[in-house]
Amino acid sequence: SYPKPDQQPLVSGNDLLDLQLPMAGGGVTSQPDEEQAPELHVDSSVGDASKAPEIHSNFPGGEAEELGRWSYEPVCTDYFDVLKGPLCVFTNSSFSNGRGISIFTTPTIAAEFAALLPFQDPTALSSRGINPPSETDRPWQTKSIPGKGIGMLAKHQLQRGDLVAAYTPYLLAHMENLLSTTDRERYLRIAIEQLPEPSKAHYLSLATIYGDLNVVMQDVVKANAFEMQVGGQMHLAVFPESSRINHACAPNSQYHLDPTMLTHYVYAARAISPNEEITIAYAPPLSLFAERQDYLLSTFHFQCSCSRCQHGLAGDKAVSDILALQWALGNWDVNSTASVRKAEMLVRLYKEEGLEAFIDTAYGHAAFTYNAVGSPRGAKKYAKLAAEAAVLKYGHAAPGLETWNELMHDPERHSSWRRRKDG
Numbered sequence: 001s002y003p004k005p006d007q008q009p010l011v012s013g014n015d016l017l018d019l020q021l022p023m024a025g026g027g028v029t030s031q032p033d034e035e036q037a038p039e040l041h042v043d044s045s046v047g048d049a050s051k052a053p054e055i056h057s058n059f060p061g062g063e064a065e066e067l068g069r070w071s072y073e074p075v076c077t078d079y080f081d082v083l084k085g086p087l088c089v090f091t092n093s094s095f096s097n098g099r100g101i102s103i104f105t106t107p108t109i110a111a112e113f114a115a116l117l118p119f120q121d122p123t124a125l126s127s128r129g130i131n132p133p134s135e136t137d138r139p140w141q142t143k144s145i146p147g148k149g150i151g152m153l154a155k156h157q158l159q160r161g162d163l164v165a166a167y168t169p170y171l172l173a174h175m176e177n178l179l180s181t182t183d184r185e186r187y188l189r190i191a192i193e194q195l196p197e198p199s200k201a202h203y204l205s206l207a208t209i210y211g212d213l214n215v216v217m218q219d220v221v222k223a224n225a226f227e228m229q230v231g232g233q234m235h236l237a238v239f240p241e242s243s244r245i246n247h248a249c250a251p252n253s254q255y256h257l258d259p260t261m262l263t264h265y266v267y268a269a270r271a272i273s274p275n276e277e278i279t280i281a282y283a284p285p286l287s288l289f290a291e292r293q294d295y296l297l298s299t300f301h302f303q304c305s306c307s308r309c310q311h312g313l314a315g316d317k318a319v320s321d322i323l324a325l326q327w328a329l330g331n332w333d334v335n336s337t338a339s340v341r342k343a344e345m346l347v348r349l350y351k352e353e354g355l356e357a358f359i360d361t362a363y364g365h366a367a368f369t370y371n372a373v374g375s376p377r378g379a380k381k382y383a384k385l386a387a388e389a390a391v392l393k394y395g396h397a398a399p400g401l402e403t404w405n406e407l408m409h410d411p412e413r414h415s416s417w418r419r420r421k422d423g
């Protein structure tokens with residue numbers, strides 16, 4: 001069956017700050033949860049800094065060669081039983097031609113980071129077009145947008161599938177709830193201070209939610225971080241260039257993260273005109289108007305006035321129609337009302353609602369539905385589209401690719417073949 005397409009939410013569900021900051025607010029940004037993909041069912045308060053513990057280095061081992069790949073001796077917290085180690089700041093200033101990277105994590109996980117290709121091969125990122133150094137190599141520029149702060153605009157025409165941005169983070173921070181806000185701020189400050197000067201200044205120029213200088217390092221994380229899992233542990237990552245991409249409920253772009261390359265990719269999900277704003281979804285696209293508004297207001301402190309939100313409650317009809325169609329198409333019981341007409345309607349609704357960034361779900365349902373009524377032509381067509389859409393959304397390790405391949409090349413062998421009598 002086609003595995004669940006969890007969408008990487010923009011910044012994530014960690015409650016850094018939330019437990020301890022005296023302000024109201026939601027969690028660190030989280031990428032919108034994706035609607036379940038088709039599945040074939042056969043049967044502290046911000047305290048006085050003087051009270052913060054002395055920061056000391058207790059990096060286990062500490063041998064020169066062990067430290068060699070980090071530009072500074074790691075600065076560590078006390079040992080945490082639950083982590084089986086301390087949390088330390090690891091900085092590599094020469095990472096990606098002097099862009100730099102700081103990681104706040106355990107020494108064990110830091111060793112896993114250090115084993116990744118971008119740390120091992122200095123050309124691994126540049127040879128793949130990641131972190132392009134020159135502005136002329138970028139298809140985007142930034143501009144102040146009324147009511148939204150800074151935004152990212154297309155410099156020229158882009159087509160669906162075109163790469164918009166591919167960048168590594170300046171900061172990766174273990175998603176823990178062990179430190180007080182004050183202590184965490186001290187370590188994150190060291191992480192940012194140790195970056196090369198332009199990167200540090202770039203980090204500090206990014207948007208914040210609260211605007212409280214006492215917690216500015218975490219505030220930037222809250223407004224800009226995405227979740228990235230490395231070493232079996234979720235980390236929050238700040239990708240400064242892509243951080244300028246504002247939200248829309250019908251976004252023209254989609255992003256995914258590749259933890260092996262430590263890279264955040266953004267692709268055009270539909271045609272984008274020159275000077276059009278590039279947008280991604282911070283909120284789950286198939287949630288209702290009020291739910292999206294609540295989420296964006298509580299988590300990011302802004303009121304969304306995007307095209308879908310301007311339709312307000314009227315747009316909810318399309319959401320419930322989409323959900324109802326997906327439910328019907330995912331029902332494999334004998335009494336199912338699934339049909340190719342419904343599958344085509346689902347694809348059309350995704351396009352009409354501007355949800356091309358999430359259309360893999362609709363294409364997947366259509367591929368199964370055509371195959372289930374014994375139409376290999378329709379199954380192949382939609383399996384190909386589902387595969388392309390899944391790669392755009394998840395990258396080359398997208399879930400379900402094997403299924404789409406099988407349906408593309410040998411639909412009759414797939415368990416959905418002729419599973420429904422008529423369409």
Ligand SMILES: C[S@@+](CC[C@H](N)C(=O)[O-])C[C@H]1O[C@@H](n2cnc3c(N)ncnc32)[C@H](O)[C@@H]1O
Pocket residue numbers: 147148149150151206207208209223224243244245246247248300301302303304305306
């Ligand atoms: C990741 S940043 C995006 C870039 C940001 N505009 C900047 O100036 O750097 C997230 C913040 O941008 C603003 N933002 C993003 N999308 C928005 C939208 N659709 N309408 C209004 N503000 C938005 C909010 O202040 C949000 O907390």
